[in-house]
Amino acid sequence: MRILFLFTLFFTLNFTAAAQNCSVDVSYTINGNQIIAVANDSNAVNPYFYWLDPVTNTFTTPSSNNSYTFTLPPTGNFYTCVWMVDTVTPCSDTACLCICPATGCTASFYTFDSLNITFFVNTSTADSGSTFVWDFGDQTFSFDAFPSHTYAQSGFYNVCMVILDSMQMPCDTVCQQISVLYQVQPSVAEINQLPGGVKVFPNPAGQAVNINWEQTTSSPHQITIYDLTGRIIIATLNTPVTTGVQTVSLPLSDIPGGVYLVKIEDEQGRQAVTRLTVQTE
Numbered sequence: 001m002r003i004l005f006l007f008t009l010f011f012t013l014n015f016t017a018a019a020q021n022c023s024v025d026v027s028y029t030i031n032g033n034q035i036i037a038v039a040n041d042s043n044a045v046n047p048y049f050y051w052l053d054p055v056t057n058t059f060t061t062p063s064s065n066n067s068y069t070f071t072l073p074p075t076g077n078f079y080t081c082v083w084m085v086d087t088v089t090p091c092s093d094t095a096c097l098c099i100c101p102a103t104g105c106t107a108s109f110y111t112f113d114s115l116n117i118t119f120f121v122n123t124s125t126a127d128s129g130s131t132f133v134w135d136f137g138d139q140t141f142s143f144d145a146f147p148s149h150t151y152a153q154s155g156f157y158n159v160c161m162v163i164l165d166s167m168q169m170p171c172d173t174v175c176q177q178i179s180v181l182y183q184v185q186p187s188v189a190e191i192n193q194l195p196g197g198v199k200v201f202p203n204p205a206g207q208a209v210n211i212n213w214e215q216t217t218s219s220p221h222q223i224t225i226y227d228l229t230g231r232i233i234i235a236t237l238n239t240p241v242t243t244g245v246q247t248v249s250l251p252l253s254d255i256p257g258g259v260y261l262v263k264i265e266d267e268q269g270r271q272a273v274t275r276l277t278v279q280t281e
Contacts, residue, residue, distance in 0.1 A: 022047075022091040024084040037080050037097070039066045044086040052081040105130060105163045107174035118180060119148045120159070129166035135159065137178075140232075146269065150230030151180045198264045198272040204279045207253050211262060215246045219267040223248060225276070226261045233260065252278050 105126035137157030
């Protein structure tokens with residue numbers, strides 16, 4: 001993490017530790033919106049303390065005061081570190097601590113299938129800045145808060161979701177077995193939830209394909225090309241300059257010939273899906 005990296009870098013560039021015959025650890029208390037961090041040292045004769053402020057990511061000047069007070073950030077969990085140096089012994093030691101006043105999180109979700117797609121409805125509670133990591137149980141993953149996924153085969157899959165807090169530390173995990181009753185076939189129906197749907201040309205395509213759709217907002221649209229097992233072949237995020245008709249050209253030179261699905265998805269989760277045939281020379 002950035003804070004720990006900065007602390008390690010500062011320690012490495014500026015100081016050389018002697019014999020490690022003293023130690024330090026950190027504890028903290030919360031008083032209103034103030035954090036009071038306290039360094040507890042052992043076997044140090046004349047210790048000085050350098051504190052890393054988790055809000056500003058800067059070090060304090062050395063002080064014999066073994067406590068440090070800073071303002072509690074509005075949300076999330078943070079880390080503070082202290083480096084203790086005793087020039088009399090001599091010795092030095094470091095310690096880091098998670099300042100974790102956040103209310104925590106609870107991971108939960110449910111699923112439903114529609115149009116040969118499994119949708120994952122995230123019902124978790126988590127702080128702002130949290131990240132959701134999904135394992136769909138078929139060696140594919142997602143970092144979307146509300147992902148959807150197409151499985152290649154019907155059957156049972158063990159799906160897990162991990163919530164990472166704002167410091168990218170695990171906060172909670174949930175796993176559940178889901179039943180998939182569909183299997184993608186070449187005759188899969190097209191989906192047109194977007195105005196005008198999606199058009200691809202030329203079709204069949206060779207070295208490249210043009211993807212065309214109507215952009216009604218200035219928000220990015222996700223463009224994904226799948227093979228008929230549900231495996232992602234190409235995924236890209238298109239950020240439009242203006243609304244209106246959009247055309248994106250994607251290279252296909254590294255894609256084997258066959259039938260594929262092209263999906264456009266907007267920020268509201270609306271989708272348009274059509275088939276694409278790729279021909280190799």
